[in-house]
Amino acid sequence: MTNLLRKIFSLKELKYAWLLLISAMLCIFTFYVDEHFNPSDQFWLSIAYFTSFALATIWGGMNYVGHFRINSLYRKQKDIQAYVDQLALGKDDKLELLNYLEDFAADLELQGKTKEEAATEAINQFKVKEFLSMSKHTSPFESHGHHYLLGYGSLSLAAVLILILIEKATNSFSLYLFILETVFAVYGICLIALRILYKILDKFIYRKLKNYFS
Structure with missing residues (x-):
């Protein structure tokens, strides 16, 4: 109240x-x-x-x-952990995805990207329809x-x-x-x-x- x-x-x-x-x-x-x-x-x-x-x-x-x-899920993000936390996944699935994205980002760093650029690109690779449909907030706007x-x-x-x-x-x-x-x-x-x-x-x-x- x-x-x-x-x-x-x-x-x-x-x-x-x-x-x-x-x-x-x-x-x-x-x-x-x-x-x-x-x-x-x-x-x-x-x-x-x-x-x-x-x-x-x-x-x-x-x-x-x-x-x-x-919506924060649709904003440009540079933190892999924060991005994964917003997804409506089980604990094991989140951990698996987190490890995958971090490995992906590490590979990008080896290719010459900065840590921030690598994290951003890794996250963007997964901002696709099937992952957004599993998010807690599907709308791109917060009313x-x-x-x-x-x-x-x-x-x-x-x-x-x-x-x-x-x-x-x-x-x-x-x-x-x-x-x-x-x-x-x-x-x-x-x-x-x-x-x-x-x-x-x-x-x-x-x-x-x-x-x-x-």
């Missing part, structure tokens, strides 16, 4: 926060102009609302991609849990509750508070919904990659 809360409120993991902030500020400004001045020509307001939504959508995509990492979206979403909704309480305490309607309540509520709900979308995308991508490598 403690670990889950730590992940949820690990708020520094938000990527490209400046873009999301611009989207929110533009939405607040446009909403204020719309409600306070209520211009007869709604064209520019529509453009502003659309731009705000588009920026939030672009941020959602950039944030998702920004958390992708190449993120995106728990921080729950943190930001819950904080946004908590802000809505606080603003409502302030409005109730003062017993008066404030356009500024109304706008903030609405924007916080919309962005809070969308952040939580975005995590669900991210998980759906994770499963879709994983399934496609699994079929590709199987």
